[in-house]
Amino acid sequence: MVEEMRPDLRMRPALSALLSIPVAAALLVGTAPPASAATSVDDTAFGLHVPRISTGVVPTVPYGTVRLWDSGVTWGQVEQRRGKYWWVGLDRAVGAANAQGAEIMYVLGSTPTWAASNKRQGTYPNRGAASSPARLKDWRRWVRAVVQWHGNSIDSYQIWNEANLDTFWQGSPARMARLTLEAKRIIRNLDPTAKVVAASSTVRLTSSFDRFFPAYLKQLRKRGWPVDVFAIHTYGPSTSKPALRATYVVRARKALRAARAPARPLWDTEVNYGIKGPGPRYPDKDIGGRKAAAYVAQTYLDSIRLRVARTYWYSWSRKTDLLGITMTAGTPGATAYQSVFDWTVGAQVTCRTGRPNSCVIRRDGARTEVAWTSSGPTRRYIVPAYATRSCDAMGGCRAVQPGSTVRVGRMPLWFGAAAPV
DSSP: OOOSSOOOOOOOOOOSOSSSSOOGGGGOTTSOOOSSOEEEOOGGGEEEOOTTGGGTOOOSSOOSEEEEOSSSOSHHHHOOBTTBOOOHHHHHHHHHHHHTTOEEEEEOOOOOGGGBSOTTSOOSSSTTTTSOBSOHHHHHHHHHHHHHHHTTTOOEEEOOSOTTSTTTOOSOHHHHHHHHHHHHHHHHHHOTTSEEEOOOEESSSHHHHHHHHHHHHHHHHHTTOOOSBEEEEOOOOTTOOHHHHHHHHHHHHHHHHHTTOOSOOEEEEEEOSSOOOSSTTSOOOOOOHHHHHHHHHHHHHHHHHTTOOEEEESOBSOOOSSOSSOBSTTOHHHHHHHHHHHHHTTSEEEEEOSSSEEEEEEETTEEEEEEEOSSSSOEEEEOOTTOOEEEETTSOEEEOOTTOEEEEOSSOEEEESSOOO
């Protein structure tokens, strides 16, 4: 079906800043974050995938940005025939995100069957989806159509999903860089304020990451770095913990440094735990209760600590075999997400990596702290002089004595003068 007229959708929210964690040169992606530096945290640091957003699903937790992927709105699902667009699903998804006040990142890939250079490459969400487009002019026309149709609402455009995996891309790194450049030219011309996000790469499969990511960066460098943001996905093996995710961030930064990448934000555009693989040694693993809460809380705190400017949890959806941690209303993961959001958004946060890790949070003249361990046994922590309450990410609070010693483990603990609001 082709829409005859564009719906009247709300303009995208005004951006308070280009980055969600803006600290100027400290965001050089090729350098490790300082041991301690102030970070301004806004709500776009907390992103979600909401697969059924177009059907009216509204998360019960606040979020600043949504990534439109697995939402029935890929290139092949919108442009089902060359030059004929079925905008209804994307219109509904964009309208819902606008109504919820969330910034929108839209993934421009995958290739429609009719545009594929090889229809046997890839099956999701259609045959040929992992193939390079046979004609660059089809890609150009598609990018132009999306920006013209929804440019007032879409804040950032990601070129492709998990381009280091054959499931999603079987073209070359050079071809992906060419698609990136072509998209950047069109987007910058039609909407200079929109951000161009590099194709994402998963980090956990070392061989595929090493095969694609450095080569893609090399090709981007040859084309003048036509991106505003670099992107990774930090899923680990099904048995992994947030501590391993942190090493993935370090690995990505090392690759960016080796490529002499310029100052650009780094976004984690998909993350969860307990997901099957790699290989038969790692069956899918359900993670619930306090462990799920600790994993979610650590993930978003680690992103602040490691200067990952945005983190998109995959996903706000009911339990499936794919996802180890389910995040929906009332789940431990959602509770922990809400806690870290409340602790940090709108504040200046200064984090230190150690045993335990800690973050000092300053907001409206008040000071609080959060502490947690990444691995190993619990660690001693001295209660700050101003703190009389301690709360974990599940919302359990107790009185504490300033200057006393407590034990801190993998469940992050907040310390302040009163229970957090």
